[in-house]
Amino acid sequence: MEMKGIQQAVAGARMAYRTGRTRPLAFRVKQLKALQKMLTENEDKIFQALKKDLHKSQFDVAIFEVVGLQNEITLALNKLPDWTAPEFVSKNMLTIMDEVYIHREPLGVVLIMGAWNYPLALVIQPLIGAIAAGNAVVIKPSEVSENMAQLLQKLLPQYLDKELYPVVNGAVPETTELLKLQFDHILFTGSSSVGKIVMEAAAKHLTPVTLELGGKSPCYINKNCNLDVACRRIAWARYVNCGQTCIAPDYILFNIWLDPLQMFYGDDPQTSPDYGRIVNRHHLSRLLSLLEGLKVTHGGDYNTQQLYLAPTIVANVDPNAKVMQEEIFGPVLPIVPVAGAEDAINFINNRDKPLALYIFTNDKKLINRMIAETSSGGVTVNDCMIHYSISSLPFGGIGKSGIGAYHGKFTFETFSHRRACVIKSFRMESLNSVRYPPATESKLKWTRWLLMKSHGSSRMKQMMIGLLGVLIAMALKVNNKYLHLYSATHPG
Numbered sequence: 001m002e003m004k005g006i007q008q009a010v011a012g013a014r015m016a017y018r019t020g021r022t023r024p025l026a027f028r029v030k031q032l033k034a035l036q037k038m039l040t041e042n043e044d045k046i047f048q049a050l051k052k053d054l055h056k057s058q059f060d061v062a063i064f065e066v067v068g069l070q071n072e073i074t075l076a077l078n079k080l081p082d083w084t085a086p087e088f089v090s091k092n093m094l095t096i097m098d099e100v101y102i103h104r105e106p107l108g109v110v111l112i113m114g115a116w117n118y119p120l121a122l123v124i125q126p127l128i129g130a131i132a133a134g135n136a137v138v139i140k141p142s143e144v145s146e147n148m149a150q151l152l153q154k155l156l157p158q159y160l161d162k163e164l165y166p167v168v169n170g171a172v173p174e175t176t177e178l179l180k181l182q183f184d185h186i187l188f189t190g191s192s193s194v195g196k197i198v199m200e201a202a203a204k205h206l207t208p209v210t211l212e213l214g215g216k217s218p219c220y221i222n223k224n225c226n227l228d229v230a231c232r233r234i235a236w237a238r239y240v241n242c243g244q245t246c247i248a249p250d251y252i253l254f255n256i257w258l259d260p261l262q263m264f265y266g267d268d269p270q271t272s273p274d275y276g277r278i279v280n281r282h283h284l285s286r287l288l289s290l291l292e293g294l295k296v297t298h299g300g301d302y303n304t305q306q307l308y309l310a311p312t313i314v315a316n317v318d319p320n321a322k323v324m325q326e327e328i329f330g331p332v333l334p335i336v337p338v339a340g341a342e343d344a345i346n347f348i349n350n351r352d353k354p355l356a357l358y359i360f361t362n363d364k365k366l367i368n369r370m371i372a373e374t375s376s377g378g379v380t381v382n383d384c385m386i387h388y389s390i391s392s393l394p395f396g397g398i399g400k401s402g403i404g405a406y407h408g409k410f411t412f413e414t415f416s417h418r419r420a421c422v423i424k425s426f427r428m429e430s431l432n433s434v435r436y437p438p439a440t441e442s443k444l445k446w447t448r449w450l451l452m453k454s455h456g457s458s459r460m461k462q463m464m465i466g467l468l469g470v471l472i473a474m475a476l477k478v479n480n481k482y483l484h485l486y487s488a489t490h491p492g
């Protein structure tokens with residue numbers, strides 16, 4: 001896309017936003033339904049694009065890309081009236097008679113930048129919440145998954161308002177240009193290094209960001225567990241999408257591994273329809289370089305032409321090995337021996353806070369201890385990645401693994417401003433008079449008391465406060481009378 005085209009797309013989105021047409025719920029519902037239709041009417045095109053980009057199977061496209069989106073749209077459609085309704089909140093005594101509520105308003109024109117590994121889900125999922133919240137959205141798919149990027153640029157304008165939701169395609173120069181422009185929020189999914197570039201560009205406009213980043217998500221296996229089930233669940237999460245998943249278990253803290261790989265992918269994973277491919281040569285050679293000098297326990301074979309790397313396990317890995325220094329993001333699973341839970345906790349805490357933490361054990365006390373003594377974006381115990389699928393949980397990182405969270409209502413909240421609203425009437429001036437000059441000791445006492453928090457505002461309470469207002473006013477009058485008398489008798 002030409003630079004001028006990028007500026008025009010963003011300016012067009014802002015002009016369209018200013019018309020106010022995203023505000024009515026009916027408009028948002030219409031766009032969400034159109035998005036739903038886009039997903040159902042183009043299942044095959046979506047599958048073909050993901051097959052070309054990442055060799056995804058039809059099963060994986062359904063489970064990992066599309067089903068979650070359909071659920072999120074249904075949730076937003078069902079809950080939109082609740083989410084957008086004014087939220088009446090508790091008040092202090094001074095405002096007990098007033099209307100006090102939080103109004104969710106759209107942020108304006110937001111930018112969503114996606115990653116290539118789940119190139120449909122990672123763009124459309126935030127888009128659902130951004131539309132629900134009433135924003136205009138500039139969509140920047142990853143250029144690395146180019147077939148999906150092109151498909152999104154073709155399909156989205158066919159279903160959604162063309163001006164409000166433009167798709168900008170391109171690589172680093174185009175993204176750099178895009179990031180020079182002003183947005184009201186940026187949600188970025190990708191690597192920590194590009195996350196820093198995004199945050200720096202956003203800072204120039206004081207634009208808030210949500211950064212959905214990655215990192216090394218540890219997986220601790222305690223000997224008190226069903227090892228057979230544990231290894232199956234871990235292998236599923238590590239090797240799906242050829243290991244290119246942000247919350248895949250990156251390494252194992254344990255010393256035994258039971259191998260379910262033959263059961264998943266047969267004797268030759270290269271011929272399995274369920275096994276994916278590395279996205280490009282650059283990433284394949286990056287992964288091979290992580291394996292240099294290591295004694296591979298299982299797999300390790302590759303085919304550059306086919307972008308194939310076998311599901312690979314490396315046991316007894318030294319924590320200082322290269323494979324333990326960066327996020328793997330591929331089908332390689334190092335196993336680092338630890339002496340026990342204490343050792344595992346220290347290992348985790350000595351590194352950056354991860355996006356996910358996995359713990360396999362039957363020991364409830366240990367589960368509680370590990371959750372209490374470590375930190376991560378999310379935790380799943382006795383399985384991997386499942387927390388991602390629960391829309392009532394916020395999904396996001398902490399520290400180097402990200403800033404902010406989304407999914408379900410959290411996406412709507414991410415793209416909404418919580419506007420504090422107080423609607424007063426002209427009545428009850430006696431209650432309000434305590435804060436007006438001239439200041440007196442008793443006014444101070446009353447104001448302090450009235451500012452104390454109250455919970456709720458039942459009819460009864462309101463009547464009591466009304467009465468109280470009258471009493472305060474009378475008390476202040478009496479006080480003032482004495483004050484005047486005192487001033488008259490004590491001049492100077």
Ligand SMILES: NC(=O)c1ccc[n+]([C@@H]2O[C@H](COP(=O)([O-])OP(=O)(O)OC[C@H]3O[C@@H](n4cnc5c(N)ncnc54)[C@H](O)[C@@H]3O)[C@@H](O)[C@H]2O)c1
Pocket residue numbers: 113114115116117118122140141142143144170171172175176189190191192193194195197212213214215245246247327329355402
């Ligand atoms: N937390 C999550 O939900 C999540 C999901 C998927 C991937 N990830 C993480 O993303 C990483 C892999 O994804 P990726 O390779 O697509 O990430 P990436 O950071 O290379 O690219 C992400 C986006 O940034 C843009 N970009 C790339 N280089 C840029 C530059 N120099 N300036 C401006 N923009 C630039 C790309 O066009 C793309 O849209 C992994 O670390 C993974 O863990 C996180």
Ligand SMILES: CCCCCCCCCC=O
Pocket residue numbers: 063064117118244245246247385386388389
């Ligand atoms: C059923 C479990 C769904 C897990 C989906 C994981 C998608 C991760 C996106 C980040 O890479």
